[in-house]
Amino acid sequence: MRLQVQPWHATSTYTHEAGLAVVRAAPEKFWTFSLALFKQQAEFFDGPSSNLTPLQFVAMFKDLLKLKPTPNGGVGVTDDLKYTIKFARQNGVHVSPTALWDGLIANQVSSSWGEKEWTEFLAKNVVV
Numbered sequence: 001m002r003l004q005v006q007p008w009h010a011t012s013t014y015t016h017e018a019g020l021a022v023v024r025a026a027p028e029k030f031w032t033f034s035l036a037l038f039k040q041q042a043e044f045f046d047g048p049s050s051n052l053t054p055l056q057f058v059a060m061f062k063d064l065l066k067l068k069p070t071p072n073g074g075v076g077v078t079d080d081l082k083y084t085i086k087f088a089r090q091n092g093v094h095v096s097p098t099a100l101w102d103g104l105i106a107n108q109v110s111s112s113w114g115e116k117e118w119t120e121f122l123a124k125n126v127v128v
Contacts (some may be wrong), residue, residue: 003084004096011044011057016084018061020077100124 002017003019006012022033042048049057057112058065065075099109
């Protein structure tokens with residue numbers, strides 16, 4: 001799984017930074033964190049979070065996202081975030097979700113997919 005920042009949503013960068021921070025601090029907890037974030041995702045949509053400043057938002061994940069001491073250094077996962085964005089640009093990722101399978105865009109994947117569709121897709125494509 002590769003994260004895809006949606007910069008047109010103000011909190012997208014922050015939620016992705018939090019996910020990347022979890023991967024660095026405790027990779028075994030990434031899926032637990034991601035599921036918890038998905039369950040609370042509405043709190044981070046544009047409307048509900050529109051009155052939060054960047055520092056207030058980051059404070060929710062303060063232990064994971066400490067600012068670097070340099071004036072424009074970002075946080076501890078800024079380099080990871082840059083890599084993620086560059087990877088998406090390099091692969092022509094413009095919409096969400098965009099799924100890459102074996103390095104190629106799988107256009108049949110849809111944001112409307114539920115467990116059934118993902119199960120069928122994975123059963124067809126995962127060869128053990």
